[in-house]
Each structure stands twice: as structure tokens, then as C-alpha cells.
Amino acid sequence: MSRTAKIDENIYCPKCGKHEHQVKHGKNKSGSQKYRCNDCGMDYTPEPRPW
Ligand SMILES: [Zn+2]
Incomplete structure (x- = not known):
């Protein structure tokens, strides 16, 4: 099973x-x-945040 290498994950703006x-x-400090x-x-980090 191979995915298209266009977008890694379910990344949404x-x-x-x-x-x-x-x-x-790029990457952030962590x-x-x-x-x-x-x-x-928009620049963003697609990870769960403690809102
Ligand atoms: Zn956008």
C-alpha cells in the first residue's frame, strides 16, 4: 500500500x-x-495543542 507522496498526513490549514x-x-524548537x-x-504546526 503506497500513498501519494504529495502530502504526508492529513494536513489541513x-x-x-x-x-x-x-x-x-522547517521545524520548530521542539x-x-x-x-x-x-x-x-499561514505557517502552523499540525499537532494537537492544549487549547
Ligand atoms: Zn490556508
């Missing part, structure tokens, strides 16, 4: 909610993968 156009954009939405330009 927290701002505009898009699933496409999400690209890796080493978590950061992503960027090329649709709206």
Missing part, C-alpha cells in the same frame, strides 16, 4: 481549511514539523 497546497516549512499553506500563507 487551520486558517482556510485547505488540504492541498500544504508544504513542509523539532515538530511545521507546514505552510501556500493558499493563504
